[in-house]
Amino acid sequence: MTRRRFIRISGAAAGLGLALGAGFARPGRTSPLFHEWRGVALGADASLRIYHPDAAEAGRLITDALSEVHRLERVFSLYDEASALSRLNREGELADPPQELVELLATSARYARATGGAFDPTVQPLWALYAKHFGMADADPNGPSPVDVRGAVAKCGYQRVTVDAGKVAFGLPGMALTLNGIAQGYITDRVAELLRARGVTHTLVDIGETRALDAHPVGRPWSIGIKDPRAEGRLLATLAVDNQAVATSGGYGTEFDAAGRFNHIFDPATGLCANRYLSVSVVAPTATCADALSTAFSVMPIDRASSALTDAGAMRAYFVLPDGHVVDRSA
Template sequence: MTILSNGLNPDGVLAGRITRRRFIRVSGAVAGVSLAVLGAGLARPGRTSPLFHEWRGVALGADASLRLYHPDAAEAERLIADALAEVHRLERVFSLYDNTSALSRLNSDGELADPPQELVELLAASARYARATGGAFDPTVQPLWTVYANHFGVAEADPNGPSAADIRGAVAKCGYQRVTVDAGKVAFGQSGMALTLNGIAQGYITDRVAELLRARGVTHTLVDMGETRALDVHPAGRPWSVGIKNPRAEDRLIATVALDNQAVSTSGGYGTEFDAAERFNHIFDPTTGLCANRYLSVSVVAPTATCADALSTAFSVMPIDRASSALAKVGATRAYFVLPDGRVIERSA
């Protein structure tokens, strides 16, 4: 096995504080081996044993990994380098923290001429998922982030959160329907609007990496650039086994899902809390402006990581019955809702 980047603890799991994206982990049990030796014992009759080549690092601020199945170590390293170059290129389109990114320039100026194709494509996808979820997924909630961040960014902030007036003012600047998108220009329909693609961009980038590898002939590979997507089945001939961790017990799983050319994403307010009491977090209901506290986490299995990412974000602010009806609209298959009391409710399309 080739390890291109370290950061692992002895059992092969990334160390450090758990975040929104780390509630999904790959279970080594499916191959009968630990993650530290993933790929061993998979020899085929009359052929050299193939290897998994593994990279671990950070993409869009989240832990990321790539488990590439390829018999040629040198070619595997070239493929991983090309995949990471694509990740960094797309980060320069979608980043909120790079003032030169296409998204940052759009938010600053209120419009962007000749937008990158990827931005147009992802905004079109965002609008589809917004319609499918009745507006629960809405990339225009960035003004709410600003209100909450500014409120809790000062000493002696009111622990009850921003004022109702400030929240109403931010909600008035939200609304995906007021974003005009075409190949020539992206523009806001109201002053003060701003976009965040943090609820969908990691899934999109995961898909782009998977498509890049697929075009280069790669199969039997697991891509996680913030969300997890499987290319084909595991080399052992069975689906990939992906465990979804319990938000309150990192060493326990709430479910194990089998992936074969599918993706899975988990969202939860635990990823970024504004306050020490963990009452206020980074997932917002675009209708009320309030933070998502309906569930501890929501996980979605779908054909693409883009879809899974958007739905797990949207479902975090939706009642289970409404969320369940949205699954089939976009071709997703399953969702797991972890309630505040720890119970898990599973729904299928």
């Protein structure tokens, strides 16, 4: 199974959630000022494209940015058994938690309230249930039993997590957190803030989510395409982004079964998988906000999600319906 995130800003990467529009200058071609790194962060492909006249300084900036990414991975990763999040999930509580974990859990609770609980980082028991079920050779293609789903839902609930500077603790046995619906946005913002503090402008940061620092160097907004999950290389819409962030969520990012009926985005209220839309894209001031809302909106009716845009401080949302039609809503 692949990671939940499938967002990129490279038009050459087919089948992904976002594509950078034409006109992006690449090193050695139309501009010597863009310096690029590609790799993996939090288990997902990531990239940095820095607009800077000094190649040596650009290299130092990329090194510093990657150090920040790796530092934060040691806080939020579900794959690193020594991470703060992994230790919390194993033990049910964590004394003296990292400040970033406290901050992101408080932010998660704010977006949970803004979306009426549709965004909830405590859905990890549902992930564990579906992954275990479909990992069996004789798995029922109809998914886990309703009894098992209800049992996992009973272990969810962001209100049951106590968070303060001294300790994070779960209110029930068997609870567990996943920050995969917001951590990549948070890390993207932290890298963007690091670069901004060092004087970087006219740059795109993609650490699982995409954030633009200012406009494109030629003076126009960046062009970000919403890709069609059903057709490789086809764009359904193009967004103009200037000093904003974009995130996309969709069930096809990780599917548990070959038929694609069950995926990694869960409705915390029912324990069922999100199948309302092919994908949801959100434009917001920060990647943290866009990340959380694109996850939450995947399980929300359009009208309810639209009303949450203003509450959460986002600008626009794009809902790709099963027939490929795009519904655009603004705050």
